[in-house]
Structures are given as structure tokens and as C-alpha cells.
Amino acid sequence: VLSEMMAMDRLFSLMKITPLPVPGRLLTYKNFMLTLWARHCLALTQEPLPLRSDEFKRFFEGLWESSEKPKKIKISAKESFLKWFSDTSGEDIYEITQHSGRTFEKLFQEIESEYGEVSTRHLEAKYISLFLVRG
Structure with missing residues (x-):
């Protein structure tokens, strides 16, 4: 577990993206990373900002x-995530999967x-913790 945490810390340091405070929400490496990826998939700015509810539903x-x-x-979504992470961090996809592949697979699970x-129509921002979503 420690080696996985160290690998994630290293990858985040390569990304050079500074998280912004999110009032009323706990910022975690999971919701920070997944929100940035979702913003990329939706062709939104790469600012570390929460998704609007309608944006998250489109991604979902x-x-x-x-x-x-x-x-x-x-x-294809998992592959997109790896490519985005590689492009953002500058790290080779092979290296990412060697050091963090298990972490990412657990995250997808x-x-x-x-x-x-959950159906799209039943999504409510207040119950979504793995992504940063505002109502």
C-alpha cells in the first residue's frame, strides 16, 4: 500500500496542477483526479473545478x-483515463500501469x-463523492 501511495504522490507531482479549495466538500486524490479526467473527456477547461450536475450526467x-x-x-474509458494521465503527467503509460495500475483498477471497481x-436521472450531487460535482 505504501508503494502505491508513493507512486501516486510522484505522479501527482508531475502533473503540476494545484488543487483549489472546494467549499463544503472533502478534496481527495480520487475526486480530484477523476474530476480532472471527466473535465478532459467533456472538453472543458483543465482548471481543477467541480463539474456542474448536467456536465457530470453527460460524462456518466x-x-x-x-x-x-x-x-x-x-x-475505452479506462484507456482514455490512462492516456489522459500519461499526457498530463508526462509519464509513459507502461510506467503508470506498472506502478499504479492496481490502484487505478481498484478505483474503477x-x-x-x-x-x-444508479440511473442517470437519480444522480444527486450531494451523494457523489468520487467526483467533485456541484448541484
Whole structure:
């Protein structure tokens, strides 16, 4: 676990993105990183700002293989995440997967566990913790 944390810390230092305070929300490496990736997928600015609820719903709808529950994240979404992380950090995709692949896979499993049974119309910003979303 310590080596995974050190690898993530190293990758974040390469990204050179300074988090902004998010009033009323706990900022974690997970919601910071996933929000930046979602902003990239939606072609929004790469400022570390929360997503609007409608933006998150648009991202959410494109994340899944199908609408069958429990939903699974598309392989292409995982690949997009790795490419974005590589482009943002300057680190090679192979190196990222060697040092942080297990961490990222657990993160995707957590997303599936948290949101795989949730319909887009039932999403509420106050219950979303893995992404920074404002109502």
C-alpha cells in the first residue's frame, strides 16, 4: 500500500496542477483526479473545478458499457483515463500501469460499486463523492 501511495504522490507531482479549495466538500486524490479526467473527456477547461450536475450526467452516461445493471466501465474509458494521465503527467503509460495500475483498477471497481446501480436521472450531487460535482 505504501508503494502505491508513493507512486501516486510522484505522479501527482508531475502533473503540476494545484488543487483549489472546494467549499463544503472533502478534496481527495480520487475526486480530484477523476474530476480532472471527466473535465478532459467533456472538453472543458483543465482548471481543477467541480463539474456542474448536467456536465457530470453527460460524462456518466458515456462511462458505461451498457445500461444493464450492474453497469461496467467501458475498456475505452479506462484507456482514455490512462492516456489522459500519461499526457498530463508526462509519464509513459507502461510506467503508470506498472506502478499504479492496481490502484487505478481498484478505483474503477469502486466507481462501479458506488454508481453501477444508479440511473442517470437519480444522480444527486450531494451523494457523489468520487467526483467533485456541484448541484
